[in-house]
Amino acid sequence: MSYEAEISRNNPSAFLFLIDMSGSMTDPYGNGKRKADGVADAINKLLTNLSIKCTKSEGVRDYYDVGVISYGKRVEPALVGELAGVSLASISSVANHPARVEERTKKEDDGAGGIAEVKVKFPIWFDAKAAGSTPMCEALKLAHTTLSAWVSSHAYSFPPVVINITDGEATDGDPAVEAEALRSLATQDGNLLLFNCHISGTTSDSILFADHEEGLPDQFAKLLFNMSSVLPEAIRESAGREGFKVSEKSRGFAFNADLVELIRFLDIGTRPSNMR
Amino acid sequence: MLTSATAWWAPKSGNTASEYEDAYAVKPEALRFAVADGASETSFARQWAELLVEGFVQDAPSAAGLHDFVTPLQAVWAEGQKGKATAWYAERKAKEGAFSSLLGVTIDGDRWRAIAVGDSCLFVVRAGKMLRAFPLDRAEQFSNRPSLLSSVARSNAGVWEQVAVVDGELAANDRLLLMTDALAQWFLVEAEMGRRPWAALAKLTSPEQFTAFIDCLRAGGALRNDDVTLVNVEVAA
Numbered sequence: 001m002s003y004e005a006e007i008s009r010n011n012p013s014a015f016l017f018l019i020d021m022s023g024s025m026t027d028p029y030g031n032g033k034r035k036a037d038g039v040a041d042a043i044n045k046l047l048t049n050l051s052i053k054c055t056k057s058e059g060v061r062d063y064y065d066v067g068v069i070s071y072g073k074r075v076e077p078a079l080v081g082e083l084a085g086v087s088l089a090s091i092s093s094v095a096n097h098p099a100r101v102e103e104r105t106k107k108e109d110d111g112a113g114g115i116a117e118v119k120v121k122f123p124i125w126f127d128a129k130a131a132g133s134t135p136m137c138e139a140l141k142l143a144h145t146t147l148s149a150w151v152s153s154h155a156y157s158f159p160p161v162v163i164n165i166t167d168g169e170a171t172d173g174d175p176a177v178e179a180e181a182l183r184s185l186a187t188q189d190g191n192l193l194l195f196n197c198h199i200s201g202t203t204s205d206s207i208l209f210a211d212h213e214e215g216l217p218d219q220f221a222k223l224l225f226n227m228s229s230v231l232p233e234a235i236r237e238s239a240g241r242e243g244f245k246v247s248e249k250s251r252g253f254a255f256n257a258d259l260v261e262l263i264r265f266l267d268i269g270t271r272p273s274n275m276r
Numbered sequence: 277m278l279t280s281a282t283a284w285w286a287p288k289s290g291n292t293a294s295e296y297e298d299a300y301a302v303k304p305e306a307l308r309f310a311v312a313d314g315a316s317e318t319s320f321a322r323q324w325a326e327l328l329v330e331g332f333v334q335d336a337p338s339a340a341g342l343h344d345f346v347t348p349l350q351a352v353w354a355e356g357q358k359g360k361a362t363a364w365y366a367e368r369k370a371k372e373g374a375f376s377s378l379l380g381v382t383i384d385g386d387r388w389r390a391i392a393v394g395d396s397c398l399f400v401v402r403a404g405k406m407l408r409a410f411p412l413d414r415a416e417q418f419s420n421r422p423s424l425l426s427s428v429a430r431s432n433a434g435v436w437e438q439v440a441v442v443d444g445e446l447a448a449n450d451r452l453l454l455m456t457d458a459l460a461q462w463f464l465v466e467a468e469m470g471r472r473p474w475a476a477l478a479k480l481t482s483p484e485q486f487t488a489f490i491d492c493l494r495a496g497g498a499l500r501n502d503d504v505t506l507v508n509v510e511v512a513a
Contacts, residue, residue: 052368052372053317060365095363095365123364
């Protein structure tokens with residue numbers, strides 16, 4: 001059976017984010033924000049959530065190794081601050097080394113029927129810097145190099161998950177070829193999972209875990225859909241329980257969707273259904 | 277009716293004893309027994325689980341009284357966190373609160389009654405047969421997302437409708453088995469296959485034997501890797 005390895009400190013898993021920071025990412029999308037800023041926010045939120053997910057009474061447990069690679073003017077590890085230049089870092093060192101911690105306000109249910117404005121700490125590891133073309137093939141190659149070493153030293157781990165976030169148009173060849181090579185990396189628990197998030201300027205409805213390419217708005221979305229891994233059963237069931245429409249053909253593909261949703265389904269244990 | 281009770285536990289394989297996040301409390305003189313399972317994705321969960329079981333054996337609440345029972349315990353839990361959460365992630369995690377199941381059992385004369393939130397289970401065994409399974413009675417009902425009691429009030433909004441209660445008659449030589457989810461799930465799978473898991477557990481006479489038994493179940497893949505707790509209450513003849 002595949003995709004059943006327990007994610008533990010002895011057998012951690014890995015997340016690698018590939019972020020399109022090409023010039024076109026300065027275009028606005030749905031809510032008027034620049035795509036690049038929306039993606040940077042999402043990455044910082046994802047790293048925040050992962051850190052909190054791994055926090056226990058005594059500190060952050062190393063259930064994951066995490067990396068961010070950006071591609072645009074250059075293809076390179078993209079964390080800023082103390083982790084600059086590091087391609088994969090343990091989640092505890094990520095949690096302990098944000099470049100800075102900003103304070104933001106958010107509205108929250110106060111539990112008594114009202115809404116309260118609360119201040120939350122918002123750590124930053126990644127800044128939007130959009131320029132240049134879209135060397136997606138090169139980014140997928142760098143992911144391959146980074147993770148081929150990782151899978152050979154983590155043979156019993158849940159396989160790595162790579163999340164590629166882009167507005168779709170590779171300028172350095174056919175990314176499907178590199179994607180296939182990347183997906184062929186494997187641990188004994190299964191092949192690497194490649195998820196793709198397509199950020200588009202169109203106002204089409206958002207799609208999460210699509211199961212067919214018909215109806216996808218353009219050829220780039222279709223290409224990314226076909227590059228994405230089919231969801232393993234455990235993730236599919238978990239997503240189904242949360243009310244997402246999924247089928248056996250659903251893939252790790254999101255179109256203009258909330259990126260934070262995409263990794264909620266990778267469990268490290270009991271998660272109370274009433275936990276926010 | 278005289279009873280005796282033993283409690284055995286084992287941390288998740290790969291974790292140390294100090295990382296065990298279940299809790300149990302037995303108070304045979306008051307005929308109250310409880311187990312709780314602190315959710316592994318929350319922090320300071322063991323402290324919360326311990327507060328719930330200790331609170332239960334002091335003052336076994338009814339379903340209607342559960343809200344008032346939990347409120348002062350939340351204050352104790354919050355007090356225990358003060359000054360500990362200094363890093364940004366610890367602060368955020370503490371705000372989310374700890375979560376735990378609770379199963380509490382009381383014996384009163386010739387009746388037992390039980391209250392449960394979440395997936396810790398009670399099995400009543402009489403004359404070599406399972407008479408009752410509560411609150412879950414089929415192995416397939418276990419999921420990774422049970423509704424649990426939270427140490428922060430705002431997360432408990434939907435929980436009060438999920439409180440389960442049950443009671444039944446007690447006879448001489450009955451056994452009441454309280455267990456947290458992984459062992460309870462194994463127990464129901466075995467029972468559904470026509471085997472007698474209560475007999476297998478009855479053969480164990482020491483904590484060492486219990487640990488060896490758990491290791492063996494885990495090695496064979498029959499028991500999910502999780503903290504395990506068993507409280508075994510035996511009613512006298």
